[in-house]
Amino acid sequence: MSDRKTVWSSEQGIGALPAQLRGFGLMHVAMRRDAARLRAAAARSASPAALADWFGRLRAVIDWHHHSEDEILWPYLRRQVAGFDGGGVLEQDHEELERAMGRVAQLLGAGRGTELPAAAAGFEELIREHLGHEEPVVFPALADLPVDEYLRVERRIIQSAPTQVMTYLQPWMFDGADQASVRAVSATIPAPVRLLGRTVLERRYRRVLAPVL
Incomplete structure (x- = not known):
């Protein structure tokens, strides 16, 4: 069982998280990173057309992540973890973020x-606020689950991802991550998928990202 007084955050990386939660944490790190990238690209007047494909992929990942939380994870935690009451405000955050992403895409x-x-600045601010609301509530609740139960619900979430997200997710999560975190999360990925992520999907990811950098 977790100590509910422990405050886990991915703000400074995922090294303090329980091992089974590090993939979840890497997604949050990647969201903050790419919100900052969007703000920086917008500030230097990068071409909107050049950013559109990259942002569309980022938006698809965040949309899937949030819908999987609303439809799978929060209901599961309400059933399994006594006192979990984080879904309502987090669902409201998701709605605000969807509007912000829609504005950027427009x-x-x-x-x-x-x-x-x-x-872009408004979107980044909302992402940071939302993760500040979510992590202190959700990470301890997830850590309260037996590891095998957590891994089962994580598999359900991953299996809900559309193809566009699945082919982007691995290189996106690992972009800029420290090697210890990459190794920890890679251990949960089947070897053929891991290889595909490091080769074909990594090259495709870099081509999409290039206009942003």
Whole structure:
């Protein structure tokens, strides 16, 4: 059982998280990282057209992550973890983030680069606020689960991912992660999928990311 006084956060990395939660933590690290990348690209007036494909993939990952929480994880935690009551405010956060991502996508699609910095900054602020709400509630609740139970619900969540997300997820999560974290999370990924992620999918990921950097 976790100590509910422990405050786990991925803000400074995932090394303090229980091993089974590190994949979940890496997704949060990647969301903060890419929200900051979007803000930086918008500030330097990067081409909206060049950013659109990359942001569309980021949005798809975040949409899936949030829908899988709302539809699978929060109901599961309400049934399994006494006192878990985090879903309501987190679902509201998800709705706000969807509106913010929709605004960014609209501006990128219309080529309205002058309005993009404010929208990108607002999106980053919401991501950081949301993860600040979520992690202190959700990480201890997940840590209360027996490891095999957690891994079962994690598999359900991964299996719910559409193909577009599955082919982006591994290189996206591991981008910039320390090697200890990569090794810990890689151990839960089947070897053929791990190899595909390090080769074909990594090259594709880098091509999509290049306009942002």
